[in-house]
Amino acid sequence: MAFLMLSAFSVATAQNKKYNPFYYPELSKYADPKQMDFSTEYKQWLTPDASQTYKDITNDILRKGYDFERTLFNSEQFIYEDMDGRVCYYKQSSFNGILGDNYARIEIYINPQVERTDTLTFKVTGKSKVKKNICDFTGEIRVEHIYNIWERADDPDCPDYYLMVCNYIFKEDETQYGTGFFNGTYGVYCHIDEDNKKVCLDIDLGGGDGYNQRNYVGTWQSYKTNATKRCIWGEYRLPYTFDFDIGDGEMRINPKYNSPEWEQWQSEFFNPEEKISWWEDSLKGGKQ
Template identity: 35%
Template sequence: MRTFILACMIFISGIVSGQQNGLNKIKEYDLSNIWTSGGTTDIDETDFFTTERPDFRGFIGDNYQRIYIQIDEVVKDHLNPLIYYVRGYSEVKGNRCSFLGKIKIDSAQITERGQIFEGADYLVDMNKVTHRGTVVCSYQFFENRNQKWTGFFSGQLRTQFYLTTDGQIKYDAIGGFSDSYMNNAYIGAWTSYSSGNSKTCNWGEFRIPESGDLDIGSGDFSPTPKYIENGWEEN
C-alpha cells in the first residue's frame, strides 16, 4: 500500500511539475494573433486545407440558437503574461452587443513534437516544428450594459498550438484533415445582467464543442434540420 501511495504521489507531482513548466514557457510567447478573429491556420499546403481560419460557429440556449462571436482585438498584459485583454462583439437574432473582457491561461501542456502522424507533413513542414501544446484558459467577456439584452460570457477556452525552430508560436491545424478537428473551443455560459439567468453558450472554429445533436456532419459541420430555423439557414 505504501508503495502504491508513493507511486501515485510521484505521478501527480510529475503532472503538476509539467504544467508549471508549461506555464513558464508559454509566458515567453504571445497568443494574441491566435485568438483574434480572421487569422490564418499557419499551414503550408493551400490546396488541401484552408489557410484562413473560419468565423466562429456557436450556439446559445437549449434550442441551439445561433450566436455569432467576433473577437476584434487581443492584447497581452505586460505585467502578467498569463492574462490577455479582449474586445469584440456578439450577435443573436440581429441584436449586436459589444463586449470587453479577459482570458487567463490556467494551464499549459507543451511536449516535444514526437512521432509525425500520417498526413501531418501534407499541411506543415514538420521539420520546423519543435513542440506542440495546448493551453486551457478561463475567460470572462462583459457586454455593454447600455445595449439591449446584455449579459456576460464565462467559461473555459482550449487552444492548440505549435512552436517552431525560429521561436514562433503558431495556430495548430496540423490535424486539420480529421473530421472532428476544431480549435479555439469555448465552453461556458451566458448570464443575463437583468435576470441573472444563465444559458449554455459554446463556440469554436471549424466545429462547436459539446454541441449535442446540433452537428450531424461527417466531414464538416452540418446542422440538424430541426434547428435550421434557429439561425442555421446558412451554416
C-alpha cells in the same frame, strides 16, 4: 522549427481513453444533454490524464520569456490565397456558436488587437451577434496551462501537439439591449517556436477531424434577468452540442434546429465570399 524537449522525470503515462465531446452518439453515453454548463467537463477533457504522455511547460514558457501570438486570443482565421498555399495570411472573421437549449446561432467577433496585461492574462474586446442584435464586450482570457503531448511515447523528441487550456470572462456593455456576460473554459491547439520565443496558433491541428483548433465552452448570463444559458462557440465543430451536430466527417446541423441564421451559416461555409463583416458596420445596441 525547434520544439521544447521532454524531461523524462516529469512524464505521465497510462492506458485509458477519454470520450469524444464532439461526437454525439458517443457523447450521449457520458454526459447529460440537459446540463447547462460543461466548462468543467471540457477543462477535464482538455487536461492530459493517465491515458497520455505529456509535460506541463507553462513555467518553462514564462521562465524563458516567450511571447504569445495574438491569433491565440482573437478570431482571425488563417487563409490560403491560392490552391498551392504559396500566399497566405490571417483574415478578420468571427466564430460561430450555439446559445441556449434551442441552439440559436451566436457569432462572436474578437478584435485583432490583444493586450497582455500580465504574464498569463490577455485583455480582448469584440462584439456578439444573435439574429440582428449586436453587442460590444470587453473581456479577459487567462492561460492556466500549456501542455506538450506525445501520442507516440517511444519518440520523446517529437511531441505530437501542444495544447493551451484557459479560462475566460467577457462582459457585454450593460447600456445595450439584451446584454450579459460569458464565462467558461477555452481550449486552443498551439505550437512552440523556439527560434523566435513565441507560442503560436497551430493551424494544422485540432481534435477529432481537425476542425476545432479553438473552442469556448461555458455559459451566458443575462444582466437583467440573471437567466443563464449554455453558450459554446469556436472554429467550426463544437463540443457538447449533442444532437445539434449530427454530421460524421463534417458538421451537419440537425434539421429540427434549423433557422434562417443556420441556413446562412451553411451558405457561408460553402461560399466564404458571402460572409458579411457585420462587426465593421454594426450599430451599438441594435435591437432584434
